[in-house]
Amino acid sequence: MAPLVPSHEVLENRRIVNINPETVSNIPSTDFPGHWPGESHEWSLEKFRNGFQVEFHQNKQFDASFSLIGLDAAIANAFRRIVMAEVPSLAIETVYIHNNTSVIQDEVLAQRLGLIPFKGSVDGLNWMRWHTKSSDDDPSSGSSLSDYNTVVLRLDVECTKNPNASPDEEDPRKLYKNAHVYAKDIVFHPVGRQEEYFSGEGTFQPVNPDILIAKLRPGQKIEMEMHCFKGIGADHAKFSPVATATYRLMPDIKILRPIIGEDAKKFAKCFPKGVIALEPITTEEAAQSNTEYHGHAGELKAVVRDPFNDTVSRECLRHEEFQGKVRLGRLRDHFIFNIESTGQYNSDHLFLESVKVLKLKCARWKRGLTDLMR
Template sequence: MSPKVSALDMPDVPMGQLPEHLHLQRTRVVCKADAPIHTEGIQYSGAYASIGVDNSVGVDSFCENFKVKLVRLTNDEIEFDMIGIDASLANAFRRILIAEVPTMAIEKVLMVNNTSVVADEVLAHRLGLIPLNADPRLFEYLSENDAPNERNTIVYKLDVSCKKGSPRVTVKSDQLKWLPHGSELQMDSHDISAKAKSYTSFSCIQDSLPEFSKKPLGVQFDDIIIAKLGPGQAIELEAHAVKGIGKIHAKWSPVATAWYRMLPEVSLLKEVTGDVAEKLVKKCPVNVFDIEDLGNGGKKAVVANPRACTLCRECIRGVTEELVELRRIKDHFIFTIESTGALSPEELFVEAVKILEDKCDRVISELS
């Protein structure tokens, strides 16, 4: 066994400060040519007590070090940096975004007529995956004991046909029409004297409500192909959308993707000049390195864009293996959210934070 290193063995390192190799092990994942090292997180609060470094995690230190930096924002996608958190927390946000932030999706399809080549079950599945332009925060969940009403259900109608002798018809998502007054279909009744009931129990028209009158409850994308009809074929149906979450079915997931990666850190261990510098720049497929002109024909390789590193490891294979070190910063995450359209990507992250906050409140209340 190797001897333990104490603070007395390192007189050049002041108390309360980690030596360079321990600081690297604590804060970086070093990516070697075969496999990464220092991947484990050092969680024990007294891990560096012998040299006067407190490794504990506290609320005050977390609030002081935690930062969020916006990098890129579009209508459908957001990229931002989360600094000062553990990978478990970043992964919690990812899982909540995928599985626990609610959206509206078509759950029930009442098929009136379908003579297309697409089977009823396949057609219903396709309809369920169409992103709806409806804010889920304005709706309530529909439980088994609840009746579908204007607060928990959106009704759409699809009625398309292709006449005989006509060219084929492409049925797209923009042909789904919102029915603000609820279902137009009547339930079958065995009692002749009883009045036929609708499949929904709307007490008022949805577009008369202030929250729904500003924006129609349509679909997010108008050009999604649902089916193709040949001459004489037709589709007539009614689709009911309800609120749900991704852990029940993927159609309720509000994100096309939500992922994160540790911030890359590319370090040149020695000065790389001449032909070796040229080889290093050519090795990288994403232009992480660049050439700096030293004058008089001299050239030097520099790290120009470390954030673009994809960890392909081409730069640490071959003649440049001893010149470059690839690292990942353990507490700095590049987070990307791509929305399906019901909520903007920045709103999705806010909703994920609220859900995580509710989870923490429940744990605290149970413990107390």
Template sequence: MAPEPVSAEELYRRKIVGVNDRTVTHVSSTNFPGHYPGENHAWDLEEFRNSFQVQFHKSAATKPHELTTFSLIGIDASIANAFRRILLAEIPTIAIEDVFVHNNTSIIQDEVLAHRLGLIPLTGNYAAIMAMDFKRPPTDAEPEGQKPTDQNTILLNLKIACEWAEGAKKLLEKHQADDIDKLYVNHNVYANDIIFTPIGRQINEFSEEKGPIRPVSPEILIAKMRPGQEINLEMHARKGRGGDHAKFSPVATASYRLMPTIDIVKPILGDDARKFARCFPKHVIGLEQFTEDDAAKAGDGYEEHVGEKKAVVKNAFNDTVSRECLRHPEFQDKVKLGRVRDHFIFSVETTGQYPSDELFIMSVRALAAKTNKIRRHLANVLR
């Protein structure tokens, strides 16, 4: 006897992770062959194409440094986490790697100054950055590593000295030295003071029209100096991945969360409805009129509440699943909280090298390259 087809409501129920007052239940996936007798849950490409969805909630196409939020619906947690890890560690960018200090009389030690410079995000023509070569590290055969060329190295310079401003001595004599900007010149060293020096093909690849190499945020403070102090150094930026060092990571944040669900199983009315709404972030719970149809569906005892306000779910997307409502006894057995197991809400914020929207597409390409590599190796094994 063939098993009865599973209803859409039952399939949706199986996807919900239960969020209780003290526990989390049904955290494991059940859509694999053999879990439900008589049901076929073998992975099917056509079924995946029909069920998989991408929804954009907030795009940073016009403002590339802002947060991009989108949903991936209908995939496994392992795939979603693969995208997150690729965003963090495997999309290449450029960062300052070698710092050659000619003179540093500021109060910041050479190694601390080099570390601060390495963490400054750099941007430019990202198509040319992607086309750059990775500089080979030192080996036994090549103790000094690959030599820097215009194919693998970006040359930057920082030369700045602090001096007394014109008329500073008169201000000091009159005790009118409240504003240090009137006393000193170049007393603050900013990322904007870093100068890009193109070499070879970089003159065309990183021209003013295509996008020269520059700090993403020119107002980043590097050091503070006083008259007589100077910083004079040369920097070599190279291409790398976040897996090598965090300074190469193209994202400030790359995270995901599961879509929240709020199921009101019994009517919450009157003052309780207003209190229930305060248990959630704004605009998650709304108030509507309790009608006669609502009373008929709720059962006996609710006729006298017609006309009162009832709590309804307006936008579960913005819920943080704080479980605050589960602390109050008046809401016991009236609400169920959960999360959708295969609905991942991604938040991606770039450090500025690449647009946030482009970053996710790059992570998809990186994962596709990995799978193609595995397929080639498997084909070689099976020969």
């Protein structure tokens, strides 16, 4: 029996998840995503190439927005999870406190330092190797400290009175020296080949130099050494290279029947600005007797301009005058990604790093399958 060939209209309807006033419908209930009984859905590289698209919406250093079209939700979510949890970065892991007379406890201070995001040369990050901690049973089982697995930082700050301050000065930042300790006070001490990889603009430093670490007063001092190791977000959130990594489905708005006049203005207010536009009804449209535009030449009608900015609030479904005139949905294979980098990588590079990680996972799985078949 030859496989069924669905029509173009059926295929388009399958892409849409219907948004109803109280429910969501047209959710796939097939055994395998994107497969329907009696039809041929064999995967082919050529078919994937023809259907897959990437569209960039915003590309800034710390914030990127782009669309992946033609993917299954499982693959899109795999990229999101890899970006958050498996793309490596460097963060403070060990803190050696030699002197801390500030009001902040040692444990709290160490925790604050560990959450400061750092940046450096990506080549240097790729050159760095993993540092293995020693176990409690065997202290000598871990990695020894070296230039290729440990970055050394130091923080030595002491608060003193400012002899040049005005007698009536009340601002502690002017009254004292080093009254506020910032991330910019952390000093990088390169060792070995780190001078080659972390130099110039690619030197190892805090992403934001104005992060407040502590407040001091005369006589108080902080003196410590910190070791940064390479890690991934799956071990601790401080190693995650992103602040946020999310996606949403592309909204789909279909006006089934004309919305004219005051109803059109009200309809436009149900959506974020720019989603719905108001256009005058043309003479040709008004001349057609078999449409609801007949006799309404010059009046305003509602048209969908940019569904990308819609938040799918369902506000229009609350009003009786729009019942049966609009259908809301989302395209199940159109994923709008938003990635906000913490600074180690440019935001658009993060997704490419997730692709590399997934390729390595596939290669390991393929080798393991080959070994299993032997």
